[in-house]
Amino acid sequence: MSALGQIGELWQLVPVQRAGGGLLLAAFGLPIVGVVIVGLDIMPVRFAMMHVALLGIAVGQLVGLDPVLCALVACALAGAGVAPLARTADGLSGAMGLLMSLAIAAALLLLALSGVNASGAFALLWGSILAVRPADLAVLGALALAVPALFVWRRRDLALLLHDRELAQCSGVAVQRLTVLLLVLVAVAVAGAIRLTGALLVDALTLLPALAARRLGRSLVSITAWAVGIGVVVNVAGFLLSLAWDLPPGPVLVLAAGAVALVAHLIPERRTRSWRLPAASSAPSPH
Secondary structure, three states, X not given: OOHHHHHHHHOOOHHHHHHHHHHHHHOOOHHHHHHHHHHHOOOOHHHHHHHHHHHHHHHHHXXXXXXXXXXXXXXXXXXXXXXXXXXXXXXXXXXXXXXXXXXXXXXXXXXXXXXXXXXXHHHHHHOOHHHXXXXXXXXXXXXXXXXXXXXXHOHHHHHHHHHOHHHHHHOOOOHHHHHHHHHHHHHHHHHHOHHHHOHHHHHHOOHHHHHHHXXXXXXXXXXXXXXXXXXXXXXXXXXXHHHHOOOOHHHHHHHHHHHHHHHHHOOOHHXXXXXXXXXXXXXXXXX
């Protein structure tokens, strides 16, 4: 059977349709979250939320609730709770490191004391894209609407905050409240992607498109547009390739996104210009 024929046959299956729909929805929200992660320089957030998600999954299995729902709630609470500890950009990374250590210790202790089979909890960290449910699509759909809406609504404030925290504060931006909102959004987005690629491969949906877009864009708006565009292309192409060649979708998505990011970084420096100008320069325009 040809590759196109295999894709057509597999596309008749409801789980495959849900997986494709989930990846498409994710491409409109999660790459923007990646722009926030890169802008705030909080790369450890993915690892921290992975461990928090494991804690939420363990709690869900223990009390008999939906593990992914518990992971979403746990990540949202963790994102809000860690923000007061992060008074500076360095504080954000430090707070995430503390959160990661505490969350994994609590998760492992809970699993050990409860006698719950840990295999189900750890399985979700690797993802199961063909197990995407309508509830997961609802979460991804909400993110696909909420994240771009927040970007449009607070575009100027976001541009200032991602450029320079102190400058944003001096310009009247409610830095602490906006940081809390962004951290909650990032945490929920990471948890929402668990079913698609697993927490361990979430970079394919968030960080890698943002890294490529930052190299190609000349303003926050163009970087965001590039990130979404790259996310759509990578998610669709990677998923179709995995169907055509009977490969696991998660690693294929990561390799596809990584290849795009690598190609973007091979473009000569003189052809690109970051919107994050040196501190001596004026603040970037949100447009």
